[in-house]
Amino acid sequence: DAGVIQSPRHEVTEMGQEVTLRCKPISGHDYLFWYRQTMMRGLELLIYFNNNVPIDDSGMPEDRFSAKMPNASFSTLKIQPSEPRDSAVYFCASSFTGIEQYFGPGTRLTVT
Amino acid sequence: GDSVTQMEGPVTLSEEAFLTINCTYTATGYPSLFWYVQYPGEGLQLLLKATKADDKGSNKGFEATYRKETTSFHLEKGSVQVSDSAVYFCALSPSQGGKLIFGQGTELSVKP
Numbered sequence: 438d439a440g441v442i443q444s445p446r447h448e449v450t451e452m453g454q455e456v457t458l459r460c461k462p463i464s465g466h467d468y469l470f471w472y473r474q475t476m477m478r479g480l481e482l483l484i485y486f487n488n489n490v491p492i493d494d495s496g497m498p499e500d501r502f503s504a505k506m507p508n509a510s511f512s513t514l515k516i517q518p519s520e521p522r523d524s525a526v527y528f529c530a531s532s533f534t535g536i537e538q539y540f541g542p543g544t545r546l547t548v549t
Numbered sequence: 550g551d552s553v554t555q556m557e558g559p560v561t562l563s564e565e566a567f568l569t570i571n572c573t574y575t576a577t578g579y580p581s582l583f584w585y586v587q588y589p590g591e592g593l594q595l596l597l598k599a600t601k602a603d604d605k606g607s608n609k610g611f612e613a614t615y616r617k618e619t620t621s622f623h624l625e626k627g628s629v630q631v632s633d634s635a636v637y638f639c640a641l642s643p644s645q646g647g648k649l650i651f652g653q654g655t656e657l658s659v660k661p
Binding site for chain 1: 581583585591592593594595598600638642647648649651653654
């Protein structure tokens with residue numbers, strides 16, 4: 438079975454540009470999570486969805502970040518405008534139970 | 550609030566040595582506990598889990614026992630291999646589910 442799929446795997450962009458990260462969860466999983474990983478702050482939960490509805494977005498850093506889940510098989514995380522401090526690895530994870538989570542390979546974002 | 554504390558790394562061991570990575574947690578209710586492993590350049594993989602007190606999770610020679618009296622979930626392996634070199638994350642899912650709270654990660658390096 439295919440795991441969680443994320444694209445792109447690497448993204449390099451200039452400050453001020455819009456960035457869109459994409460995630461396809463494991464089929465049948467009703468929960469989807471977005472995390473950010475940095476050396477300074479470790480792994481942080483940004484937002485999670487249940488049945489396509491955002492449940493907790495308290496980890497979203499600021500209004501520049503937005504996430505959507507238009508259907509059960511696709512989610513996006515958008516940063517507009519991007520800043521150098523947004524450079525990180527962004528992980529998507531999905532879950533059937535909401536407890537045991539399965540992670541994608543991540544998107545490494547570099548904002549110059 | 551809920552939190553997870555892991556021993557600081559890096560941990561450097563020789564092949565076939567015994568491994569212990571300490572993890573303690575603070576949580577209300579009855580959380581589920583997990584160990585995830587992250588190999589260089591990859592996403593997090595679920596290594597093992599325990600969902601109630603005194604449960605022992607095990608996988609690939611790794612073990613951890615859910616100790617409610619000491620609020621601990623220490624990871625152990627009797628004989629490490631070079632291929633076990635990775636970063637290990639302890640995590641908890643609160644009793645109501647919905648999110649994972651991670652420790653800061655412990656880097657393990659196994660030398661031949």
